[in-house]
Amino acid sequence: MIFLLDDDKAHRSLIRRAVLKAGIEIPFLEAGSISEAKRILFAEQKDKLPALSLAVVDLNLGDGRGTEIVSLLRASDSYKHIRIIVLSTSQMEEDVTESREAGADAYMTKASDLLQFRKEIGEAVSNWLENPRTE
Amino acid sequence: METPEQEIETAEVIEIIDDEELAHPALDSARAVLNPVLKSPLLFCLAFAIIAIYTFLLAMNASGAVDSSSFLKLLLFAIFSFMLGVSCTLYVIKRCIHHAREHLANLDEHLDEASDPRHAGEAHLPAEAAATGLTDFDDLIHQMRRTITHLLQSLAGLGDEVHDFVERYELLTNNLSAAVIIRRPEQDVMFCSPYTEVLTGYSLDEIYQGGTDFLDELVLDEDRARYQRAKQICELGEDIAVRYQIRHRSGITLWIETHLVPVFGEHAEVESILSVSIDVTTSVRYQQRIEEQNRDLNDFTYMVSHDLKAPIFTIKGMAALILEDFGAQLDAEGQESLNHIVSAADRLEKLIKSVIEYSQLSTKDIETKEIDLDIVIANVLADLKQQIKDSDAQITVPEDLPVVIGDELRLYQVFSNLLGNALKYRDRTRVPEISLAVRHQTEEELVVDVIDNGLGIPEEKIDDVFRPYHRAHGNEIEGSGVGLACVKKILDRIGGAVVVDSTEGTGSVFTVKLRRPAAQAEPQEETGTARFDATTPLSSL
Numbered sequence: 001m002i003f004l005l006d007d008d009k010a011h012r013s014l015i016r017r018a019v020l021k022a023g024i025e026i027p028f029l030e031a032g033s034i035s036e037a038k039r040i041l042f043a044e045q046k047d048k049l050p051a052l053s054l055a056v057v058d059l060n061l062g063d064g065r066g067t068e069i070v071s072l073l074r075a076s077d078s079y080k081h082i083r084i085i086v087l088s089t090s091q092m093e094e095d096v097t098e099s100r101e102a103g104a105d106a107y108m109t110k111a112s113d114l115l116q117f118r119k120e121i122g123e124a125v126s127n128w129l130e131n132p133r134t135e
Numbered sequence: 136m137e138t139p140e141q142e143i144e145t146a147e148v149i150e151i152i153d154d155e156e157l158a159h160p161a162l163d164s165a166r167a168v169l170n171p172v173l174k175s176p177l178l179f180c181l182a183f184a185i186i187a188i189y190t191f192l193l194a195m196n197a198s199g200a201v202d203s204s205s206f207l208k209l210l211l212f213a214i215f216s217f218m219l220g221v222s223c224t225l226y227v228i229k230r231c232i233h234h235a236r237e238h239l240a241n242l243d244e245h246l247d248e249a250s251d252p253r254h255a256g257e258a259h260l261p262a263e264a265a266a267t268g269l270t271d272f273d274d275l276i277h278q279m280r281r282t283i284t285h286l287l288q289s290l291a292g293l294g295d296e297v298h299d300f301v302e303r304y305e306l307l308t309n310n311l312s313a314a315v316i317i318r319r320p321e322q323d324v325m326f327c328s329p330y331t332e333v334l335t336g337y338s339l340d341e342i343y344q345g346g347t348d349f350l351d352e353l354v355l356d357e358d359r360a361r362y363q364r365a366k367q368i369c370e371l372g373e374d375i376a377v378r379y380q381i382r383h384r385s386g387i388t389l390w391i392e393t394h395l396v397p398v399f400g401e402h403a404e405v406e407s408i409l410s411v412s413i414d415v416t417t418s419v420r421y422q423q424r425i426e427e428q429n430r431d432l433n434d435f436t437y438m439v440s441h442d443l444k445a446p447i448f449t450i451k452g453m454a455a456l457i458l459e460d461f462g463a464q465l466d467a468e469g470q471e472s473l474n475h476i477v478s479a480a481d482r483l484e485k486l487i488k489s490v491i492e493y494s495q496l497s498t499k500d501i502e503t504k505e506i507d508l509d510i511v512i513a514n515v516l517a518d519l520k521q522q523i524k525d526s527d528a529q530i531t532v533p534e535d536l537p538v539v540i541g542d543e544l545r546l547y548q549v550f551s552n553l554l555g556n557a558l559k560y561r562d563r564t565r566v567p568e569i570s571l572a573v574r575h576q577t578e579e580e581l582v583v584d585v586i587d588n589g590l591g592i593p594e595e596k597i598d599d600v601f602r603p604y605h606r607a608h609g610n611e612i613e614g615s616g617v618g619l620a621c622v623k624k625i626l627d628r629i630g631g632a633v634v635v636d637s638t639e640g641t642g643s644v645f646t647v648k649l650r651r652p653a654a655q656a657e658p659q660e661e662t663g664t665a666r667f668d669a670t671t672p673l674s675s676l
Contacts, residue, residue, distance in 0.1 A: 010449040017456065060442075089444035091491075110448045112484055114455035 004030045006058040022122025034064045059088035067102035074103035083128035183220020314412040336384025355380040369395035390419040436494045450480045489615035496624040508536035515550045528567035540650040545625045552618040557587035578653035585645045592637040
């Protein structure tokens with residue numbers, strides 16, 4: 001399952017459809033804010049935790065930075081092995097550095113060319129799904 | 136040697152001495168010495184002459200009454216008296232000359248001390264005369280008269296200059312918008328210009344009484360250590376400037392810039408410290424405001440880069456999905472409308488990109504190193520291949536371009552913009568001819584021209600071409616309006632320069648100056664952050 005965190009509903013829709021159009025059939029677990037993400041990911045009952053293989057996280061969210069969730073995922077026993085892609089419209093180096101330091105595996109910009117975006121996200125998702133973290 | 140003629144010269148000396156208008160201390164002492172000596176020979180001479188004549192007349196008168204031996208005695212006595220008078224006169228004249236000489240030597244010393252160096256040449260007695268001794272009394276008197284006249288003239292001139300100097304000094308210190316303070320390294324304030332009252336709010340009396348400690352107390356605690364350090368450095372003999380805040384008597388805080396200059400004594404020790412302080416509050420506040428605005432600009436850039444791009448991503452993505460999924464169901468008009476949405480979003484995206492690019496050039500550091508310009512130009516031409524082909528342009532580029540100092544990506548931007556513009560603003564009535572030519576090359580710099588035969592820039596717009604969002608050809612040709620502004624900014628940042636010469640209807644020449652490895656290093660702040668491509672997976676870095 002892919003965990004998708006983005007505060008823009010239209011973006012979530014575009015990402016979901018792009019992955020699907022790239023030929024990857026996988027269920028999505030979505031959140032629109034950091035607080036919602038925490039609620040979903042860190043629910044009290046252990047058995048209710050979703051089985052994730054990849055997280056796609058937007059950087060600028062209404063209630064904070066996506067890197068907060070990246071750090072939480074990396075620090076958590078349940079999720080530290082999943083692959084994390086930070087996906088943002090920003091191309092600023094500071095954001096790339098921030099994401100890397102928080103523990104993201106990749107940083108992708110939201111290419112406004114739909115076909116280009118579809119290609120990139122498809123490649124990234126299949127690449128990281130096939131190469132789970134080993135450490 | 137001394138003859139009765141001496142009387143005339145002696146009279147001349149007396150004339151000078153008696154001239155009441157020639158007043159000077161040196162001359163007064165000359166008077167005291169010369170008056171008795173110069174005037175007494177006349178009296179002596181006169182007295183002895185009268186005695187001699189009287190005795191002779193007495194002898195003649197009594198010649199009938201006395202015997203011949205008595206007459207002879209009286210005659211001899213008269214002759215003896217006359218000769219004694221003449222001898223005494225000659226002796227006194229000798230003394231007079233001796234005193235005059237001594238006094239001239241004395242006057243010479245006075246001249247050395249008192250006369251301005253500029254007048255020294257004319258005012259001094261000839262050294263030769265002083266050394267060899269004066270043999271000609273006439274010359275001596277003449278020299279003396281000239282010397283005294285020059286001396287008095289010099290003194291009068293010196294007096295005027297001193298007066299002017301004092302006037303200028305007062306004009307300066309009273310009106311200078313700077314506090315000039317001279318103080319000893321220990322405690323006391325030796326001098327304090329009137330503006331110090333304005334700068335501190337305290338009266339000069341209070342400052343003189345309070346001394347150095349009083350002035351130091353005005354410095355705000357947070358800046359005191361810095362201020363004291365500067366003072367210590369100055370006390371060791373170095374000039375230094377320091378900026379700090381003081382508390383004005385009214386309670387307000389002022390930013391002060393002080394230049395401290397050591398004043399050395401005879402044995403090269405720091406005798407006192409001269410400080411010149413000015414109020415820089417306005418400029419410091421201005422600088423702080425600019426820094427604040429720069430921070431705002433950074434925040435704005437970030438906002439633009441994220442918040443404005445997000446809706447574009449949605450608009451373009453959704454429009455493309457509609458075209459893909461429902462294109463077949465739309466009629467031609469519907470498809471055209473969707474295409475308009477996409478192209479408008481494209482334009483907006485490019486504009487945002489250019490804004491970010493330009494603002495980042497102002498705030499981000501550029502690391503410079505040696506770059507092979509040949510490779511940069513080859514990359515630019517490779518990327519412009521399609522435009523060159525479409526416009527049938529003839530491009531000429533020199534073969535061996537040298538290594539320059541810069542940043543590869545930024546230099547690419549410079550030449551991509553210049554060559555791209557040459558293609559974009561071509562004159563469609565003729566074949567575009569574009570060339571890159573080396574104008575001047577040394578070990579320290581390279582100057583290249585980018586020459587085209589395009590539309591050229593209207594004269595009234597040429598001053599604005601390097602300003603952002605000022606477009607010489609309006610919107611008829613697509614462009615963001617920051618291309619040349621970026622070129623200029625990049626070159627400014629890497630120590631280069633760009634100028635343009637253009638004639639509308641004929642073409643343009645953009646002249647670019649770049650630094651070469653032998654050039655002195657441009658001060659650039661080093662950044663420790665590694666650079667990486669935003670789309671590269673982080674794990675591969």
